[in-house]
Amino acid sequence: MIKLFSDKKIAELFELLNTSQKITVVTHVNPDGDAIGSATGWCSFLRKRGFNPIIIVPNHFPNFLKWINGTENIHVYFNNKDTCERLLKNSDLLFCLDFNNLSRLGALGEFIMTLDIKKILIDHHIGAEEKNFSLAFSHVPISSTCEIVYRIIWQITGRRHVSPQIAESLYAGIMTDTGAFTHSCSSDLFRIVADLMECGINREKIHSSVYNSFSVNRMRLMGYFISKIEVLPEYRTACIALTKEELDRFEFESGDTEGLVNIPLSIRDTVLSVFLTESREGYIKLSLRSVGEFSVDDMARRYFNGGGHKNASGGKSFVSLSESVTFFKSILPEFKDALLMVND
Ligand code: 5GP
Ligand code: MN
Numbered sequence: 384m385i386k387l388f389s390d391k392k393i394a395e396l397f398e399l400l401n402t403s404q405k406i407t408v409v410t411h412v413n414p415d416g417d418a419i420g421s422a423t424g425w426c427s428f429l430r431k432r433g434f435n436p437i438i439i440v441p442n443h444f445p446n447f448l449k450w451i452n453g454t455e456n457i458h459v460y461f462n463n464k465d466t467c468e469r470l471l472k473n474s475d476l477l478f479c480l481d482f483n484n485l486s487r488l489g490a491l492g493e494f495i496m497t498l499d500i501k502k503i504l505i506d507h508h509i510g511a512e513e514k515n516f517s518l519a520f521s522h523v524p525i526s527s528t529c530e531i532v533y534r535i536i537w538q539i540t541g542r543r544h545v546s547p548q549i550a551e552s553l554y555a556g557i558m559t560d561t562g563a564f565t566h567s568c569s570s571d572l573f574r575i576v577a578d579l580m581e582c583g584i585n586r587e588k589i590h591s592s593v594y595n596s597f598s599v600n601r602m603r604l605m606g607y608f609i610s611k612i613e614v615l616p617e618y619r620t621a622c623i624a625l626t627k628e629e630l631d632r633f634e635f636e637s638g639d640t641e642g643l644v645n646i647p648l649s650i651r652d653t654v655l656s657v658f659l660t661e662s663r664e665g666y667i668k669l670s671l672r673s674v675g676e677f678s679v680d681d682m683a684r685r686y687f688n689g690g691g692h693k694n695a696s697g698g699k700s701f702v703s704l705s706e707s708v709t710f711f712k713s714i715l716p717e718f719k720d721a722l723l724m725v726n727d
Contacts, residue, residue: 384571387522387534395518396535399501400429403476406436411482412489413637414444416593418481420556421505421528423453425478427549428536436478439467441491445638450592451555452548460491468494477502481528483511483521483690489664505531509680510690523692526567529556533575542578550582555589562645563594566694604633608643608658612650618715619722620655621647624708627661644670654725655679655718659700659707667700667707675725677718686714 400406408426410418418440426436438453442461448454460467471477477500479485485492504511504519507528513519525531533553536544557576561567564576580586597605607629613622623644633639644658654674662668669687671679672695679696683689689698700707715722 384534384537384574386538387525387531388520388538392518392520393535393538396503396520399476399503399517400432400434403501405474406434406476406478407471407474408436408438408478408480409488409491409495410438410440410480411487412441414440414442414448415481415641416448416559417527417529417556419444419448419451419454419457420552420554420559421480421532422457423451424529424549424552424556425480425505425532426453427546427552428532428544431544431546431549437470439470439491441489443637445641446636447593447596447638448555451552453552467491471495471498471500474500476500479504479506479516480532481506481508483508485515505535507531508691509693510684524569526569526572527557527560529553529560530572530575533557533579537575537578542582545578545582547583550579550584551589554579554584554586555593558589559593562642563590567692598634598636598639600633600635601639604630604635604639605643605646607633608640609646612647614647614650614653615712615715616652618655618719619652619725620657620715621650621653622657622659622708622711623647624659624704625661626704627663630660640670644672648672648674652727654722654727657711659704659711661704667702667704669698669700669707669711671696671698673725674727677721677725682714682718686710 408422410422422438429436439458458467479502483506501517504516506521507525509523511521520531611623644656647653647656656672658670660668671683673679678693680690680693683696683698687698691697
């Protein structure tokens with residue numbers, strides 16, 4: 384496996400670490416497996432090197448990630464603003480994991496922007512604003528932030544400092560961000576997975592903790608979601624919209640909608656899937672998934688104040704749910720040629 388980062392960059396990382404007293408790790412709104420896995424894995428590594436970092440996330444993270452070691456100590460900004468702000472004011476180094484721009488942290492990001500603090504980015508999203516960071520480990524073609532964290536650790540120490548705990552966190556993030564190894568998998572990724580297995584992880588246990596831990600409500604929500612799929616065959620597109628009231632019928636909890644947007648891509652000839660929901664924060668949240676060369680990052684960036692990856696992006700809309708659906712359908716003709724050209 385080749386080194387992704389120069390020795391100079393790794394030396395700069397140590398220079399920043401060794402001149403810092405209080406380290407904080409932050410990750411994006413609606414933290415997913417990669418966000419939580421990379422934050423807990425990186426913190427375990429830092430702890431082994433004698434640091435005492437803390438993790439702050441903007442809002443709740445799903446129950447199916449709560450078995451990961453270290454999640455019990457995560458501070459949730461939404462629940463406890465004052466404590467989080469005090470901790471951040473006392474920090475002198477911030478690791479920014481799994482997002483490309485502080486705006487992805489919502490209100491937490493706005494607070495961080497008021498602080499004079501050194502920031503290090505570790506991320507794999509398109510369009511990272513590297514100039515806003517003291518140092519950036521940003522690589523778009525890499526499967527996940529967890530893979531980047533592994534590669535940094537590997538460059539520093541080989542596998543020597545990868546405990547079973549670190550390996551478990553990183554594997555969980557790699558598994559979830561690749562859709563259980565269905566996309567973004569390079570041959571190097573499988574070499575890394577082999578390394579993680581040799582570090583003592585239990586793959587079956589991790590898989591089962593994440594994917595076989597649905598509540599009955601979550602399962603029924605999935606059935607309801609499927610019943611509401613609208614297929615637009617002329618655009619090879621599927622579109623699903625759920626109101627807050629519909630979500631509440633299933634006692635919706637954070638994480639319950641995770642992964643649903645991928646389901647319509649199993650319909651023959653469908654290459655674009657868009658899922659719109661009314662968020663608790665008052666705006667419409669869009670999740671976009673595509674196949675092949677069609678870039679949902681492009682679509683989300685241009686029309687929905689968002690972005691992410693070529694085949695998986697998110698965005699926001701600030702009109703009503705039905706107006707957002709109408710607007711989404713109104714832009715489809717512009718993308719028709721590109722959608723028809725996709726080799727699926
Ligand atoms: P999801 O649809 O699962 O919320 O997000 C898919 C991908 O797009 C994730 O990698 C996520 O980090 C990114 N993403 C989600 N929402 C936004 C957004 O509002 N802005 C940007 N830039 N990226 C987003
Ligand atoms: Mn990620």
